[in-house]
Amino acid sequence: MESVKRESVESNKIISFKLILSNSLKFSHNSNIFTETLHNSPMAAFHFSEKIIINKSAETVFDYSQDYNKRLEWDTFLKKAELVNGATEVDKGVKAWCVSKNGIGMETRYVTYSRPWTTAIKMTKGPYMFKTFAGSWTFRNTEDGKSKVTFFYNYRLRFPFTIIGPFIKNNLRSNVRERLRGLKKCVEAA
Numbered sequence: 438m439e440s441v442k443r444e445s446v447e448s449n450k451i452i453s454f455k456l457i458l459s460n461s462l463k464f465s466h467n468s469n470i471f472t473e474t475l476h477n478s479p480m481a482a483f484h485f486s487e488k489i490i491i492n493k494s495a496e497t498v499f500d501y502s503q504d505y506n507k508r509l510e511w512d513t514f515l516k517k518a519e520l521v522n523g524a525t526e527v528d529k530g531v532k533a534w535c536v537s538k539n540g541i542g543m544e545t546r547y548v549t550y551s552r553p554w555t556t557a558i559k560m561t562k563g564p565y566m567f568k569t570f571a572g573s574w575t576f577r578n579t580e581d582g583k584s585k586v587t588f589f590y591n592y593r594l595r596f597p598f599t600i601i602g603p604f605i606k607n608n609l610r611s612n613v614r615e616r617l618r619g620l621k622k623c624v625e626a627a
Contacts, residue, residue: 481568481593481594481595481596481599481602482591482592482593483590483591483592483593483594483602483605483606484589484590484591484592485589485590485606485609485610485613486587486588486589486590487587487588487610487613487614487617488585488586488587488588488617489585489586489617489618489620489621490579490583490584490585490586491583491584491585491586491620491621491624491625492583492621492625493583493584493624493625494553494578494582494584495553495554495576495577495578495584495586496552496553496576497584497624498576498584498586498620498624499552499553499554499556499576500552500553501620501623501624501627502556502574502576502586502620502624503527503552503556505518505519505520505527505533507623510623511616511619511620511622511623511624512616512619512620513612513615513616513618513619514537514538514612514613514615514616515535515536515537515538516536516537516538517534517535517536517542518533518534518535518536519533519534519535520532520533520534521533521534521544527547527550527556528547528550529547529548529549529550530546530547531546531547531550532544532545532546532547532561533545533547533558541563541564542563542564543560543562543563543564543567543570544560544561544562544563545558545559545560545561545570546558546559546561548571549573553576554575554576554577555573555574555575555576556573556574557571557572557573557574558571558572558573559571560592565595566594566595566598566605567592567593567594567595568592568593568594568595569591569592569593570590570591570592570593571590571591571592572588572589572590572591573588573589574586574587574588574589575587575589586617586620586621588613588616588617590609590613
């Protein structure tokens with residue numbers, strides 16, 4: 438019974454969205470009502486996290502993941518990763534430029550760098566689809582000498598990308614899973 442209710446709620450959401458979309462498109466092209474509705478709605482904000490257990494200490498995994506000379510060895514999402522403005526090591530305030538394999542580039546600034554436990558970045562320049570983008574990586578030792586690594590991402594999309602927000606989230610989430618598997622494979626082999 439609860440499954441039927443849940444499906445009915447989801448169905449109503451889809452119908453409501455289609456109604457909003459069709460009614461909004463009836464306005465003149467100068468109207469910002471539809472854009473503002475989606476732009477200011479919770480649909481524009483997304484977050485997710487992914488975790489993996491790695492058979493090395495948190496310190497070892499942290500250091501490996503933050504070494505930009507090794508980044509492309511394990512990061513399956515990127516084709517370019519470099520620190521900018523003359524930086525040679527990661528630290529709070531340092532900026533990095535990363536380009537995905539599909540050619541999308543993003544400049545980020547480290548807002549937290551707490552070796553060997555946490556790093557966090559915030560987008561300073563990036564693709565138009567992201568209004569904001571931030572992420573954090575945490576590294577925790579487990580009782581059996583392994584480490585639990587968690588990647589967390591939080592971002593807001595600009596219109597019209599809000600319409601395909603769930604697709605973008607699923608794509609990013611899938612890429613993050615691959616990245617974590619790549620990190621595990623490389624750091625355990627090192």
